[in-house]
Amino acid sequence: MGRVDDRRRDGAAKERYRIIGTLGTGGMAVVLDALDLVGARRVALKFARTPDAGAFARARLEYEAEAMRRAADRRICVAYGVETCEGWPCLVMERLIGRTLQAKLDAHPLDPREVADVAIEIAGALAAVHRVGLVHHDVKPANVFVTATGRIKLLDFGLATRRGAFPMQSGSGRRTGRPSVLGTTNYIAPERILRQPADPRSDLFSLGAVIYEMAAGRPPFAGASTAEAIMNVLEKDPPPIDCLQSPAGRALDRVIRKLLAKDPDRRYQTAGELTKALRQVPQDRARAATHTTVRRSLQMRGVRHESVHTSCHVH
Ligand SMILES: Nc1ncnc2c1ncn2[C@@H]1O[C@H](COP(=O)(O)OP(=O)(O)OP(=O)(O)O)[C@@H](O)[C@H]1O
Ligand SMILES: [Mg+2]
Numbered sequence: 116m117g118r119v120d121d122r123r124r125d126g127a128a129k130e131r132y133r134i135i136g137t138l139g140t141g142g143m144a145v146v147l148d149a150l151d152l153v154g155a156r157r158v159a160l161k162f163a164r165t166p167d168a169g170a171f172a173r174a175r176l177e178y179e180a181e182a183m184r185r186a187a188d189r190r191i192c193v194a195y196g197v198e199t200c201e202g203w204p205c206l207v208m209e210r211l212i213g214r215t216l217q218a219k220l221d222a223h224p225l226d227p228r229e230v231a232d233v234a235i236e237i238a239g240a241l242a243a244v245h246r247v248g249l250v251h252h253d254v255k256p257a258n259v260f261v262t263a264t265g266r267i268k269l270l271d272f273g274l275a276t277r278r279g280a281f282p283m284q285s286g287s288g289r290r291t292g293r294p295s296v297l298g299t300t301n302y303i304a305p306e307r308i309l310r311q312p313a314d315p316r317s318d319l320f321s322l323g324a325v326i327y328e329m330a331a332g333r334p335p336f337a338g339a340s341t342a343e344a345i346m347n348v349l350e351k352d353p354p355p356i357d358c359l360q361s362p363a364g365r366a367l368d369r370v371i372r373k374l375l376a377k378d379p380d381r382r383y384q385t386a387g388e389l390t391k392a393l394r395q396v397p398q399d400r401a402r403a404a405t406h407t408t409v410r411r412s413l414q415m416r417g418v419r420h421e422s423v424h425t426s427c428h429v430h
Contacts, residue, residue, distance in 0.1 A: 132160060132200050132207075139215070140164075141257065143273055148210060149200075158195065161206040173197060173204035175273070180206050182272040188243035190236050192260065192268045213263045215270075217256035220329060227363040230329040231370075231396040233259075236267035237322055238393065242386035244269075245315040248278050252313065254321035255302045256328060276313045300344040301334035305377050308345055316379040319389060323374025323382075330367060331356040335375060349377070366396045 132149040138159055139146045147160045161179075163172040176197045183194035193209040216233070225233065237259060244251050252274040260268040304320035327335040335353030338344035347353075353375060359368040370392050376382045383389040 131198075132158070134160075134200075138210070141271065147205075151207070154195075157210040159208040159210040160200055161208065162200075162203050176204055176206040179272045179275070182244075182249055182275040183208075185247045186240075186244045186249060186272075188240055190240035190267055190269060191243060192270050211260050211262055211268055213261050215257050216259040216261055216267075216325070216329075219261050220256055220332070224332045224358075225329050227330065227359065227361065227367045227396060228398050230326060231363075231367060231393045233261075233267060233329060234322065234326045234370075235390055235393045237269065237325065238386045238390045240267070240269035241315070241318050241322065242390070244275070244318070245278070245386060249275050250278055250313040250315055251275050251318050251321075252307070253299060254318050254325060255299055256325055259325070278315060279312045281310065281312055300341055300348070301328075301337055303348060304379070305349050306379060308348060314379060315386070316382050316384065319374055319382055319386065320376075320379070322389070323371055326367070326374065327353060327356070327371050330359060330364075330371070363397050370396065 131153050132151055135148045135150060135157075137145065138148045144161050144164055147162070149158050149160050150156075151158045161176065163175065165172060180194040180197050183191060187193070192211060195207040195209070197204055198207055199205070237254070241251065241254070251269070251272065253271055254269075258269065258271040260270055262268060299321075302321040302324040304317035306314065307317050324335050331354075336344050336347035336351065338347050353371075356364075356368060356371075359365060370389070373392075374382055374389070383392065
């Protein structure tokens with residue numbers, strides 16, 4: 116009876132989604148581009164990359180879908196639910212068009228006001244996550260999507276936990292088997308390396324690392340090895356960012372430094388508090404004007420904006 120039902124469900128799922136291609140591959144999952152023939156819409160299907168297609172993989176994806184549904188916000192990717200596709204459990208999501216913030220940063224650095232605007236959107240998404248008592252735990256450029264219309268969407272709730280939980284300790288139920296802290300060393304807060312209970316302020320530290328990277332073109336605590344990066348997170352101040360010399364740049368630099376404080380009590384305490392500070396980052400008129408002029412003149416000559424690089428170095 117159970118088996119017949121399963122087969123019927125799989126059969127229906129096979130008919131329901133037509134795989135079109137691959138959207139991305141992360142440490143834990145592969146995300147495919149698909150057509151939902153029943154809903155008549157494009158969807159993104161996230162499959163666990165572990166060989167386990169059974170109850171454990173499904174439970175993890177269901178946890179992820181539930182976290183996304185609870186935090187629901189215009190700046191968070193929409194989860195439709197967990198289904199079975201060709202016998203494998205998968206998380207069905209809205210299919211976003213655009214590219215990750217990682218890909219955008221690889222193409223060109225952003226000016227300080229643009230950095231602040233993107234950061235405000237991510238902070239808004241985090242406010243929604245924290246409001247429902249969750250901590251995202253994996254804020255990094257590859258988990259932030261910039262849509263073709265310029266909207267920001269937070270992705271990947273695979274590591275999200277309840278506030279106060281112990282996310283990285285083995286034996287903690289469905290979190291067991293998730294990647295170790297090493298997977299996201301460049302953005303992880305010191306208290307997470309020290310395995311403190313989940314705290315929304317850790318997400319703010321990670322966002323600080325993302326903002327630093329948006330401004331500097333490299334993450335703040337990168338090291339030659341994972342061990343060195345971990346030591347940098349725990350003990351070092353990030354290198355100064357050369358290009359933040361303008362009034363907007365200096366204002367942004369102060370926000371970044373506060374977010375990257377080792378002690379969570381010295382950071383902004385909430386995403387809302389951070390948003391307020393980011394709104395006060397002024398527009399650099401001269402720089403913005405130069406950007407626009409350069410951009411326009413290159414566009415007139417048929418050069419794509421993405422190919423314009425501004426130089427910014429860290430010491
Ligand atoms: N809804 C979506 N629409 C379009 N592309 C998506 C969508 N969701 C994810 N992607 C792409 O797939 C990639 C991997 O997705 P995701 O971050 O959820 O997987 P992951 O394996 O959990 O990642 P990680 O490496 O952080 O563990 C993203 O970086 C993005 O490029
Ligand atoms: Mg990811």
